[in-house]
Amino acid sequence: MxxxxxxxxxxxxxxxxxxxxxxxxxxxxxxxxRDHLIWSIFNTIYMNFCCLGFVALAFSVKARDRKVAGxxxxxxxxxxxxxxxxxxxxxxxVVLPLLLAALVVTGVxxxxxxxxxxxxxxxxxxxxxxxxxx
Numbered sequence: 001m002x003x004x005x006x007x008x009x010x011x012x013x014x015x016x017x018x019x020x021x022x023x024x025x026x027x028x029x030x031x032x033x034r035d036h037l038i039w040s041i042f043n044t045i046y047m048n049f050c051c052l053g054f055v056a057l058a059f060s061v062k063a064r065d066r067k068v069a070g071x072x073x074x075x076x077x078x079x080x081x082x083x084x085x086x087x088x089x090x091x092x093x094v095v096l097p098l099l100l101a102a103l104v105v106t107g108v109x110x111x112x113x114x115x116x117x118x119x120x121x122x123x124x125x126x127x128x129x130x131x132x133x134x
Contacts, residue, residue, distance in 0.1 A: 032072065033079040035063040039086045049092035056085035 040060040043053025063078035 030072075032067055033063060033076045034083075035060045035067060035075070035079055036082045036086055037061070037064060039090075040082060043086055043089040043093070046089075046093055048089045049096055052085050052089035052092065056082050056089055059085060 036056070037060045040053060040057040044057045046053060059078045059082035063075045063082055066072075066075035066078060
């Protein structure tokens, strides 16, 4: 066995120049976009203002199809549109009945005040006999 140094089977040392290219570390794949399908189905069944739930359902189905096909960017766009239409549909479904209830309550209060005033008007009795006798 030969123990003499340097051995020929070793490669010569490479220079210690630093590579200036940026290092990219991928932590994990980005989460796939949500399609908001259940929310869209709920809004479609609820029959909301201007059928926005149906429009949201169409975009949700498109987002799911694009996600299955592997087109993540298109799936994100459709998912974003579905979320916006669902938010509008939900807001319309909550705000419009509350506004209608507020108008009904306001109308009932106004009519009750008018009714009280009219009862006072019609209960007043005119005594014409008092004026004629004098």
